[in-house]
Amino acid sequence: MxxxxxxxxxxxxxxxxxxxxxxxxxxxxxxxxxxxxxxxxxxxxxxxxxxxxxxxxxxxxxxxxxxxNVAAIAVPNEPGGLARLLETLDSLKLNIEYGYCFSLQGDAAVDVLKFRSADAASEAADTLEEAGFRLLSQEDLA
Amino acid sequence: MSRKQDILTLPHDELEAKQLQGVKETIVACYENVPFYKQLFDEAGFDPYKVESLADLKDAPFTTKQDLRDNYPYKLFAVPMSEVKEIHMSSGTMGVATVGGYTQKDLETWGECFARGIIYANGDQNDIVHVCYGYGLFTGGLGAHYGGLWMDSTVIPMSAGNTERQIKVLKEMGSTILCCTPSYAMHIADTALEMGLDPAKDFHLRAGIHGAEPFSDNFRADLEKKLNYKVLDVYGLTETMGPGVAIECWEQDGLHLAEDHFYAEIIDPETGEVLPDGEWGELVLTTVDREASPVVRYRTRDITRIIPGQCACGRTHRRIDRLHGRTDDMLIIRGVNVFPSQIEDVMKTVPELSSWYQVELSTVDHLDRVTLKVELEPDYQFDEIAAIERLQKDVESKLKSALSVGLKVKIVEPKSIPRSEGKAKRVVDLREGVK
Structure with a gap:
């Protein structure tokens, strides 16, 4: 987070x-x-x-x-990057309050997602990491 | 048959003699039948049996809205309950309403007073009086209704709301006199225009008797043009009867007081001294022949003046000028009385709101718009737009049910409500024509 x-x-x-x-x-x-x-x-x-x-x-x-506190996930900077991320979350039926993307230099974009609760956020984090996504920390963005 | 009103041209000294007789009877009846007045007069050292001229009334103590509230519901009635035929209450939150009772004779007087508006509009039994003031405890609807009946006119008791139906009736049923708040009249006109009608041609109105809220000369001119009729201002308050205490005649040069039923004084609101004719001050009313709910020197809080001299119409009843605001913090929003303290009471029930607020009154499409700007509590979580919007809607619905009038709630940034000497300016009035 x-x-x-x-x-x-x-x-x-x-x-x-x-x-x-x-x-x-x-x-x-x-x-x-x-x-x-x-x-x-x-x-x-x-x-x-x-x-x-x-x-x-x-x-x-x-x-x-x-x-x-929001989740920040590294998304490959290529067609379908975000789609794959959201499809992974879709199966969890979690309520996402809002989200937005931005791109720093390099080959990954960052997707920011706000989940309704801390529990939802950690459930999502586990699922995303299993699917091979990398969750970013504050230091990663500095 | 429509009735004649020779009383309207009675020489003023004869009118004053009638007033003196009535006022003397009123103060004695109050003293003898209403414990509140006995105590009030005794404490002020005022002897109701020693009034010999209208000027002597200046020694009587004032009555206020608070006195009426303190004696809720029936303690100020001067007749047995069996003689009270009808009850009305002023708008206000539950528990602080002021109550007025009417005997059969009081109801007839009320009808007669409002009927003068129809007389001033050169109307008679052939008029069709379209009443879309709200019917119920509010005095507007039934006051206008009784006026129409008194005049032997035809009354269409529409009550307020359902504007398209109002328009259909105005167009198809030949209404000639429209009774409602000025802003509702404008709303009807504008809605008719939006529907592709030309109300100046499609309606059959000759006059509108509009009151319960202030309106400007420009507003009046605009309304008269759109509806092709003449607008007469009507004044009244539940505490003394309802609409009909004073009404404009065709000259539109001040509102003729119903002086055979009300004795009016203008006072300096600070000192309580009676001011001479022509000077602006607070209107104070004493009922001349009210049976159920007489009032002695009731402070209306409305600012006006007695217009010196006689009206070009030839009627002898003195005129008050159009109202110039109030001496307390009461707001009149679309005809409904609202005190800032009522808004505060609602805000206190919503923990997310801070106590910093400001009421902004403006005019949008000729209707009053009220915006409550309010700052949030410092620890409120405002990350989610939908939650803030839910909060706004929730406060709006609470205000609507407490005040009977809709306010728009706008959440503003911290410290954007101006602080001066630690106290916020609670009301900003940007309405057209409201001084």
Whole structure:
């Protein structure tokens, strides 16, 4: 499991830029950012090199920010990579709350998945490792 | 046969003589029949038997909404229950409602007062009065209904809601006078337009008697154009009767008080001093001939003024100006009374919400829109969008059932509700035409 930064943002002009500036000023380097939004608000999810420091900087500047534990899985950077991963999970009938992918340099992409519970997450981890996927740790992403 | 109302042109000194007689009887009846008033007058050192002029009433103590609540449900009734024919209650959460009782004569007076709106609209027994105020404990529906009956007009008791059906009736059944809140009238007009009708031509309205919420001159002009009729403002409150305490005439230059049934004073809300005609202040009402629920110097919290001089229409009853807001924090949202404390009471039942909130009132498509902006508790887990949306919906439905009016809930970022001197500004009113 890795630590994701979750930030609650109002859906208004300039909020995302201001938040990124706050992280930049704190010296945090992001490797992925995804936004889930509604008409009123958005939830921003970030993978970064120093999540604790990021949350501290954001909270200190009156943002709603928190650490969320998510699974990060290395996926071969080739056609069908993600499909095979999701098909493996499909058989478990687990409820995935959300997910997103990003790609660092190299031959693997990273798929981030949020499971509803810690139990579900560990069950998924076992199944994925049996199927030959590699689960990443915080250090792998640094 | 429609009835004549010679009383509307009675010379003002004769009207005052009637008022004095009625006020004297009212305060004596209150003193002798209602323990609350006996104690109130005694404690204030006010002798109800020594009032010799209307000006003497300034020595009587005020009555407030809180007094009415404290005497819930029937303790202020001045007649035996067997004489009370009907009960109405003001909107408000359960337990804090204010109750009004009506004898047979009170109901007739109410009908007569509202019927003046039809008279002011140059109406008579040939009018078809379409009532889409809500029927029930709210005084709007039945007040307008009794007005139509008093006038011997034809009443169509639609009550509120089912807008397409309202439109069908307005188009096919020849309604000539529309009674409802101004925002609902606009909603009807706009819905008719969306349905491809032209209500200015397809409806047969001559006048609308619209009240229970404030509306601007621009709003009125827009409404009059869309429905091709004339809009008359009506004022009233459950605590003194219901709609009909004052109504605009065709001149649209202030609302004629029903002075044969109500004695009005304008006071400085801070000092309680009576202000001269023309000056803005709080309207205070004393009933002149109410039997079941008389009130003495009831503080309405509504801000208006007595318009000096006589109306061009020739009627002698003095006019109050259109309302200019309130002296307390009560909000009127789509005709429903809402106090910020009621919103706080609901919020306290939702642990995910912090106590930082702000109510924002705005106008969208001529209807009041209320948005409750609220900050979350610091330890609320907000990672899942669906959970936040569920929380919003949950709070919205709780507010709707507590306040009888729908609010939109918007979760906002921490510290985005402005703090000033440690106290938040609770209400921001951006509505058109509300001062």
């Amino acid at each position: 890795i630590e994701q930064i979750t930030v609650f943002l109002e859906n208004s002009e300039g909020r995302l830029a201001a938040m990124c500036r706050t992280l930049a000023d704190a010296g945090v380097n992001m490797s992925a950012l995804s936004i889930a939004d509604t008409a009123d608000f958005g939830v921003v999810r970030i993978i970064a090199d120093n999540p604790r420091k990021a949350v501290e900087a954001l909270t200190g500047n009156d943002y709603r920010a928190a650490i969320t």
